Each structure stands twice: as C-alpha cells, then as structure tokens.
Amino acid sequence: MIDLHNHSNFSPDSNTPQSEIVERAIEKNLQVIGISDHDDLDTSFPYSYRLKDPAGYLESLSLLKRNSPIKLLSGLEVGIGSSCNTPPEGEFDYFIYSVHSIPGIDDLEIDNIWTLYLEESLDAIKGLTGPGFFGHIEFLRRYIKGHRELDNPVLLEELLRRLVKSEIGIEINTSGWRAPYNESTPQPWIVERYLQMGGRYITIGSDSHRACDVGSHVEKALSLLLDMGVREIFYCEKGTYMPLKI
Ligand SMILES: [Zn+2]
Numbered sequence: 001m002i003d004l005h006n007h008s009n010f011s012p013d014s015n016t017p018q019s020e021i022v023e024r025a026i027e028k029n030l031q032v033i034g035i036s037d038h039d040d041l042d043t044s045f046p047y048s049y050r051l052k053d054p055a056g057y058l059e060s061l062s063l064l065k066r067n068s069p070i071k072l073l074s075g076l077e078v079g080i081g082s083s084c085n086t087p088p089e090g091e092f093d094y095f096i097y098s099v100h101s102i103p104g105i106d107d108l109e110i111d112n113i114w115t116l117y118l119e120e121s122l123d124a125i126k127g128l129t130g131p132g133f134f135g136h137i138e139f140l141r142r143y144i145k146g147h148r149e150l151d152n153p154v155l156l157e158e159l160l161r162r163l164v165k166s167e168i169g170i171e172i173n174t175s176g177w178r179a180p181y182n183e184s185t186p187q188p189w190i191v192e193r194y195l196q197m198g199g200r201y202i203t204i205g206s207d208s209h210r211a212c213d214v215g216s217h218v219e220k221a222l223s224l225l226l227d228m229g230v231r232e233i234f235y236c237e238k239g240t241y242m243p244l245k246i
Pocket residue numbers: 077098100135136
C-alpha cells in the first residue's frame with residue numbers, strides 16, 4: 001500500500017540505491033513509496049547525519065520519478081530540535097520531522113529520559129505547521145535498555161495536542177515490529193489518543209535502511225488502523241496532504 005520512510009545511500013547509515021528501494025516497493029505491490037533520507041539539522045551530536053549531496057539527491061529522485069510505475073515521492077527525514085527546526089529549501093514532497101537527540105544527554109538510562117525527550121520534542125515543533133509528519137514518537141525505545149516504554153502521559157498529551165493543532169501528522173513507524181519489543185512505534189494507544197484528539201494525518205513508514213525492509217509490516221499497521229476505525233491515511237505530494245483509502 002504505502003511506505004513513506006526509507007533511507008537510501010544518500011544517508012550515511014544506508015547503502016541502498018534509490019532504484020532498489022523502488023524495485024522492492026514494486027515487488028511488494030506498494031502504491032506509494034517515499035524516500036526520506038536523513039538530514040539532522042543540529043550536527044553537534046556524534047550520530048548526526050546530514051544529507052549527502054542535497055542537489056544530487058533531488059535530481060536522482062526526479063529522474064527515477066519519470067520512469068516509476070508507482071507513485072514515488074521525494075521526502076526528507078529532518079532531524080529537528082530545540083535549537084533548529086527549519087527544513088532546507090528544495091523540491092521536496094514532504095518532510096518527516098524527527099527528534100533524534102536531546103542536547104546534553106548521552107546516557108539514555110537516566111530515569112527521566114522520556115520527560116526530557118518529550119520536552120525536547122515540544123520545543124522542537126515550536127512554530128512548525130503541517131503538512132508534514134512527526135517521525136517515530138517513542139523512538140528512544142529502540143535504544144533504551146529493556147526498551148522501556150514512554151512514561152509521561154501528561155507531556156505526551158501536550159505533544160499530541162500541539163501536533164493536532166498545527167496540522168502535523170504522525171507516522172506509524174513499523175521498525176518496532178522488527179525490534180525485540182515487537183510493537184509499532186508509537187504504541188497503538190498513542191495513535192488512538194491522537195485520533196481522539198482530532199488528529200487525521202496518519203501515514204506509515206518502515207524506516208528501512210536495507211532494501212529487504214522496504215514495506216515491512218505495513219499490513220500490520222493497516223490492520224491496526226482499520227481496527228481503530230480509520231478509513232484513510234495520508235501522504236504528501238508537493239507539500240499537500242493527499243488521502244489514500246484503506
Ligand atoms: Zn529517525
């Protein structure tokens with residue numbers, strides 16, 4: 001069906017050519033595929049990933065789009081934070097806004113890590129408006145020992161409220177189903193809460209860094225959404241939300 005979160009060899013942590021992502025998407029019968037390489041705006045962290053060759057990235061996507069039998073979108077996963085959240089200029093179809101790091105924090109095992117992550121996320125989205133998707137809420141679960149769940153529902157509620165108000169969508173990031181905790185990122189109750197608060201703009205992304213993960217567990221995300229009564233999800237084309245019936 002759809003996968004808007006894929007990393008190609010324009011990201012420092014993937015070796016997959018863009019063409020292979022598209023080929024894999026066709027094999028998996030996806031209708032819409034988005035390539036969304038990393039561009040972390042704050043480069044002061046050891047694992048900050050800037051987009052390699054921004055002009056070449058867009059040019060290569062535009063060439064691929066001409067021959068693609070399925071809808072191919074030029075995205076970017078913009079790493080935002082309290083110090084910067086302005087996405088780069090360019091012919092992007094959409095942005096995934098992700099908080100990947102917290103200033104001054106390198107130990108994820110501290111007790112209040114989720115509070116700090118949510119505070120940073122709230123600061124990071126100040127002034128941002130949709131269209132666009134907030135990436136992988138609960139992202140730190142990948143790295144925290146024991147994959148400890150988010151534990152500050154009050155701040156989470158505030159984050160969701162602000163996303164809804166700013167018309168920023170969220171993604172169901174399916175990478176959690178490839179992790180030992182075997183759950184969507186974020187957990188289903190968080191998606192449900194976003195919907196209850198009036199959120200509409202939900203998309204699905206595998207967060208693939210290898211061709212074999214393109215489109216992985218998209219069916220699970222769809223069935224989760226259908227169970228919640230959702231009948232359409234969204235992608236963005238040229239900066240405009242487009243619905244897709246499910
Ligand atoms: Zn990310």
